[in-house]
Amino acid sequence: MLTEILVMLYFIFNLLLLPYGYNLLYLIYKSRQYNHTQPPNVSNHKTVTVQLPIYNEKYVAHRLIESINKLDWPRNRLEILILDDSVDETREIIDRDVEEKQKLGLNIKVLRRIKRDGYKAGALQNALDYTHGDYIAIIDADFVPNPDFIENTVAAIESDSRIGFIQARWSHINRSFSPYTEAFALGIDGYHIVEQSARSAAGLIMNFNGSGGLLRTKAIYDAGGWSWDTLSEDMDLSYRMQLNGWSSLYLRDLPIDGELPASLSAFRMQQGRWARGSVQCAKKLLSPVWLSKISLIKKIEATLHLTYYMISLWMFLSLLVTVPLLALNQFPYINHPIFVGLFSLAGVSSFALYVVALRTQKENLLKKIPYLSVLALMGYGISAKVSVEMIKGILHKGGDWIRVPKLNIIKKGQRIEGAYQSIKELPWLEMFMLTYTALGLTFAFLYRNFGILLYLLVYFAGYFMVAFEMFRQ
16 A cells, blocks of 8 residues: 555656646747837836845945946936845945935935844835835846836836836846856746746736836735735735736846856755745735636646746655655556656756757857756755745745845856855755665665666755755855
8 A cells, every 4th residue: 555655646746747847838839929029218207216125235235336326217207215124234335325326416315124024025015105206126136237227118118008017037147157157047047038938928927026127106006015925025916916907028138137146055045935935925826816807828827837836846755755666666667658758748848948048049059058957956956945945835924035145256266255155054954865865776776776767866966966065165
């Protein structure tokens, strides 16, 4: 009976992966239909409020303020609010820069709270009381907008009075810093260049990505404002906007530079937070999605979108079941052509996603193959962390909003500052999974189940890479 239960669970976990793989193929197809024509320049300049959420960003705060000062928008129609929750020397840097820019005529001020309630979402909600703009541009500390960012996003949002928010494509100022940042960039490119453009082109529900976007102030209020019962306040609000009748627009041809996490441990932490926040949004929003009047295809796509990080959980649970099956020498092998074909097609979809993203950017695929391999290993290596965070998200609302350090590291050879080298968490989870996977490899070798060896070796390499990098840092 134990064997039968384990075999059943193994197939269930793997079958649950299939819809996500096939959906990627659908999104790849739809992304080819993306064709946004940028409207002409704005003639009637409305007031735009630029909100800059900052928390202990001493390395990038000055760079951010300098880039905002260069925005090409009438000064009498531009309001800059720095939402500063910092408790370190970032406060002095901001105060000094703000005083300097005020003398130059920039309408810029700092908002500070007594308590950091609600983290970023709380700061954004608090800022609404001080906001006078018809539109709100939100730019995180690790981003550097081009001077024409406001002009282009306002022109796009004014092309349709029902657009609630605009999202620009994230690009990367430190892509070439290390093999890891190259891999991080590929992962984000696949999401932005293919998935987001596909959702926009097909009129599906898409999400605001938290930075590099322009939101209609009226739509924020209409949706009920910012909420911090999830760790993905951006996804939460943007979904509520669209369920309330507002539309969205993605601008693939409008890049905004951002700084990628400089280390694998920071990326692991970031992905864990995103995974936890997304599953919290799924808990909160799936019922409203299915009770809404949107089309069936939109409901299905929204479900797959909100639960996307479940891929890591199903992979992780599949591995947990695999090892005892190998220990019992009962690992199931299905060689039926239909079964093999179904999983092969779903497995190819991820590779196809990144190929399309690279071709859209006119990048050399062969040169990026090593980084695609690193990205794949990272996906396996952080699966345990992501899965644990998702379980926490299923069980609890909100949580600690742990920031990812932004270091102003752009070029190869730059060093990570000592203050940010330490990490609060050692990779005990990855070390345990490394040992667990090694047991599976041992059983597979002893019972000559060589067909599963490669599968386990990929997991072993992924966990080893993450653990090694975290210990090294």
